[in-house]
């Protein structure tokens with residue numbers, strides 16, 4: 330094997346490149362992976378070290394590896410976009426690395442060097458650039474993650490961990506255009522509580538969400554609307570997205586208070602709307618307030634925000650046995666459409682990036 334050094338990262342190219350997918354319309358999400366991955370190790374006394382890009386392949390783990398038993402794991406999710414101008418861009422990767430360290434801190438995982446991790450992602454994306462699809466609205470999903478590997482069945486913070494980054498070409502999220510989704514208000518299961526891990530991207534939060542998601546799907550809903558874990562009165566998130574409601578002239582999103590994930594799309598939506606003179610408020614939001622607003626004709630739009638879907642308009646809300654609330658006649662609202670166009674416009678290089686959010690991979 331022919332190993333070389335790229336900006337302090339050793340690179341071992343694969344000897345058997347995979348066949349790249351044809352038909353970009355059928356890419357789906359998260360099932361195809363590129364030829365290489367980034368890895369580094371943490372060992373107590375040495376810190377994070379041995380940064381390398383190697384052929385994509387299985388990890389060898391001891392059956393007692395701590396991540397398999399106690400879930401000491403964190404992850405991130407971002408994308409590389411091939412612009413209409415041919416330029417490859419990342420969207421606010423520094424924010425992902427900042428959030429990774431926030432998750433790390435909560436999970437007793439040693440902090441990573443954020444700037445170095447952004448450079449490592451750029452290096453990996455550069456190597457895999459031919460894997461970035463070019464059809465409209467396709468992208469390369471980037472999944473950084475860290476897991477504990479100490480061979481020890483015991484509950485304590487790990488002294489040995491692996492950080493890895495894998496890449497997956499993904500298809501258009503809305504092949505048929507932006508379609509409003511039906512959301513089920515979850516009154517039984519909760520996702521997270523204050524003092525817990527809701528503000529982090531850690532595996533356990535998603536394990537906690539599976540049952541509610543499965544039950545909602547069974548009765549015809551796409552996602553659930555999570556309520557707070559104590560009073561079950563306040564709105565938190567929708568599925569794995571943050572959520573916004575347009576109530577009269579106010580755009581409201583639940584304030585980050587520990588149990589909600591601080592989305593980078595959420596932050597970007599708030600910044601975009603503020604710059605355009607909208608009244609955007611981050612505050613506690615009672616489900617009852619939204620139900621009342623709907624009854625009074627003040628609820629004009631609702632949408633989720635996240636890296637995968639960007640903006641996901643909500644067309645219907647179902648709360649318990651009450652009649653469904655239909656929002657904007659089940660059609661996408663003007664603001665949702667506009668935010669989607671503006672964010673994707675910046676990401677695919679169709680609009681000027683006046684906020685300096687994108688990072689080029691040349």
Ligand SMILES: *Cc1c(COP(=O)(O)O)cnc(C)c1O
Pocket residue numbers: 406530566568569570571590591592593594595634635636637
């Ligand atoms: C990742 C995620 C989001 C959205 O975050 P983005 O940074 O916008 O992708 C929202 N909620 C949950 C629970 C998430 O895991």
